[in-house]
Amino acid sequence: MSDLNSLLEFYICGCGILCCSVFGLVGNISTILLLKCRKMKMNQTFTNLIVWLAAIDSLFLVFVTLSFSLPSLSPLYKERIFPLILPSLLPLTSVTLSGSVYCVIALAVERYLHLSRPHASNRGSFFGYILPVLAFSVLYNGPKFFEFTTEYRYNENREMVPSVRATEFRKNVDYSFYVLGSNFVFMGILPFTLLISLTIMISNRVKQYFSSVEVSDKSMSLLLYCIVLVQLVCHAPRTGLNIYEIYQALTSGEMSLSHPWLVDVSHLMLAISSASNVIIFTVQDLRFRSLLMTDLKKVLFLYRHNNSPTHGVEQGEGDSLVVG
Numbered sequence: 001m002s003d004l005n006s007l008l009e010f011y012i013c014g015c016g017i018l019c020c021s022v023f024g025l026v027g028n029i030s031t032i033l034l035l036k037c038r039k040m041k042m043n044q045t046f047t048n049l050i051v052w053l054a055a056i057d058s059l060f061l062v063f064v065t066l067s068f069s070l071p072s073l074s075p076l077y078k079e080r081i082f083p084l085i086l087p088s089l090l091p092l093t094s095v096t097l098s099g100s101v102y103c104v105i106a107l108a109v110e111r112y113l114h115l116s117r118p119h120a121s122n123r124g125s126f127f128g129y130i131l132p133v134l135a136f137s138v139l140y141n142g143p144k145f146f147e148f149t150t151e152y153r154y155n156e157n158r159e160m161v162p163s164v165r166a167t168e169f170r171k172n173v174d175y176s177f178y179v180l181g182s183n184f185v186f187m188g189i190l191p192f193t194l195l196i197s198l199t200i201m202i203s204n205r206v207k208q209y210f211s212s213v214e215v216s217d218k219s220m221s222l223l224l225y226c227i228v229l230v231q232l233v234c235h236a237p238r239t240g241l242n243i244y245e246i247y248q249a250l251t252s253g254e255m256s257l258s259h260p261w262l263v264d265v266s267h268l269m270l271a272i273s274s275a276s277n278v279i280i281f282t283v284q285d286l287r288f289r290s291l292l293m294t295d296l297k298k299v300l301f302l303y304r305h306n307n308s309p310t311h312g313v314e315q316g317e318g319d320s321l322v323v324g
Contacts, residue, residue, distance in 0.1 A: 005260050012264040014072030017271045021061040021069065024275025028054040028061075031277055046110050048125035050277075053103045053227075057274035060096035064274075067093050068267050083150050083162035091144035098137035100274060101191050104231050106133060108198035111224050115205040140186060143175070180246050188239045195228050226280045234273035237266040 031054045035047050067089050071078040106129035113121035147170040155161045169175060202224065241262060 008261040009264050010072050012261060012268050013068045016268045017065060017069040020271040020275045021065040024061045025058055027275060028058040028277055043114050043122050045122045045125045046107065049103065049107050049110060049129060052125060052130050053100065053107065054277050056096055056099045056103055057277060060093065060100055060274045061271060063089060063093040063096055064267060064271055079161060083164045086164050087148040087150055088145065091141050094141040094144055095137045097270065098140060098187065099133055101187065102133045102136065104227055105191055105194050107224055108195055108202065108228065112198055112202050115202060177249065180242065180249060184242050184246060188242060192232060195231065199225060199228050223280065230273055230276050230280065234269040237269050241266055
């Protein structure tokens with residue numbers, strides 16, 4: 001059974017998360033560049049929030065790769081590097097995950113204000129939305145920076161190697177219940193109740209004024225629906241595991257999982273959520289898709305031009321070589 005779990009971990013966490021992260025980083029960076037460098041007919045605050053979401057998701061993809069993918073792929077990384085960065089890496093992963101979830105809520109709030117109270121919308125993204133989201137994410141996940149520490153021990157070859165040790169703070173039973181309960185409330189019930197409620201109100205608002213809503217407004221609403229749907233689906237496994245752990249803690253006092261690969265699937269789904277922005281934009285927004293394809297063609301043309309045999313070196317008369 002352990003061999004099967006190791007194999008599943010290798011493919012789900014190692015290969016799956018790495019592929020999602022590479023694709024997501026390229027897509028998120030492309031999204032940021034297009035939205036910042038091209039003129040998109042959208043609410044400026046809404047556009048800036050999407051840029052922030054792509055940036056936060058990119059950081060999450062980097063952290064989740066370092067936390068769960070590379071340890072499954074590289075024994076050397078797992079033994080030598082991972083124990084050194086884990087005490088800070090896991091909290092930073094949680095901070096960016098919280099920031100991503102509440103940034104989507106900020107998008108929904110801005111969309112609703114734009115439709116129902118235009119005078120209160122488009123007031124800026126950073127101080128009105130991102131700064132509170134980042135402050136909450138850091139404060140909420142602050143205790144996680146004290147859960148693990150790195151110490152050194154001798155391995156079987158009598159070499160001094162780093163290892164991770166859970167602190168007494170982490171082992172505290174009351175703290176474990178606090179983590180389970182707070183995750184269930186602040187990363188489960190609260191954000192997704194807000195997202196569903198805001199999405200329903202936005203949908204009703206769009207239907208009520210459908211004839212007078214501009215194409216760009218419809219585009220932003222559809223974009224938000226897709227982002228919210230992806231968030232709900234991809235966070236469902238994590239929320240389900242959280243509920244199961246709470247049930248175990250309340251009934252048996254122990255928190256164990258007989259199928260560890262379920263946790264791996266949960267991590268993979270979170271990576272998919274953070275990597276899906278460019279897919280949502282490409283499928284939903286015609287102008288974004290057109291701009292993306294145009295820029296990709298330019299990149300491919302430049303790549304082929306720079307790597308063509310005749311580029312840079314031209315052969316002249318007398319078989320002399322001329323550097324271009």
